[in-house]
Amino acid sequence: MPSFRGKKKGENGELRVGVRRLMRQQSNVPSSVISSHSMHLGVLATASHAISTGTLFSVFYKPRTSRSEFIVSINKYLEARNHKLSVGMRFKMRFEGDEVPERRFSGTIVGVEDNKSSVWADSEWRSLKVQWDEPSSILRPDRVSPWELEPLVSTPPANAQPTQRNKRSRPPVLPSTIPDSSLQ
Numbered sequence: 001m002p003s004f005r006g007k008k009k010g011e012n013g014e015l016r017v018g019v020r021r022l023m024r025q026q027s028n029v030p031s032s033v034i035s036s037h038s039m040h041l042g043v044l045a046t047a048s049h050a051i052s053t054g055t056l057f058s059v060f061y062k063p064r065t066s067r068s069e070f071i072v073s074i075n076k077y078l079e080a081r082n083h084k085l086s087v088g089m090r091f092k093m094r095f096e097g098d099e100v101p102e103r104r105f106s107g108t109i110v111g112v113e114d115n116k117s118s119v120w121a122d123s124e125w126r127s128l129k130v131q132w133d134e135p136s137s138i139l140r141p142d143r144v145s146p147w148e149l150e151p152l153v154s155t156p157p158a159n160a161q162p163t164q165r166n167k168r169s170r171p172p173v174l175p176s177t178i179p180d181s182s183l184q
Contacts, residue, residue, distance in 0.1 A: 072147050080147035085109060085128065090152040095138055105140060106152065107132040113143075 050057040085091075089109045096102040111129030115122075126143040 072145075076147045080145075080149070083146065083149075083151050085112070085146055085149070085151065087111060091130070091149040092152055093140075093144065093149055095140065103138065105132055105134070105136065105138075109149075 047057060087109055092104050092106045094102060094104050107130045109128050110131045113127055113129060115125055115127060124146055126145050128144050128146060129142060130144055132140055
């Protein structure tokens with residue numbers, strides 16, 4: 001069962017949040033009674049309450065034991081902030097599933113919209129509206145978050161010749177017009 005300790009600022013002022021599992025189980029409630037889904041909803045509700053009341057809580061995430069799209073690595077988030085994403089930009093995005101091997105799909109950003117939630121008004125969560133290049137049997141969202149995308153960088157073809165500018169030719173320099181410093 002997770003417990004919360006509240007929000008905490010790191011040494012550099014960044015906001016840190018977390019979930020921590022209690023070492024002891026409640027003896028009166030068997031763990032099988034609480035579904036994974038309801039536990040996640042409870043965790044989110046508790047986190048929201050802790051933030052709104054200004055109390056501390058902790059989140060510890062183990063990506064190998066459970067996958068959550070709500071928890072984003074700070075490095076991934078900061079890297080996404082460095083990308084200058086805009087309408088018309090091409091991207092690729094990775095999808096992986098339990099029964100399907102990892103696949104990458106490409107698409108185009110067709111819109112940037114603010115989050116309509118009053119609770120998360122300034123959030124970039126699913127703020128990009130996208131159009132996928134090809135149809136697929138894999139369900140893909142029409143709105144994604146900036147940290148989920150990898151911008152496509154267009155590179156010129158390997159056999160392309162560099163463009164040459166027409167240069168104005170210089171008049172030839174004759175040896176007699178070069179000043180001789182040894183004569184002075």
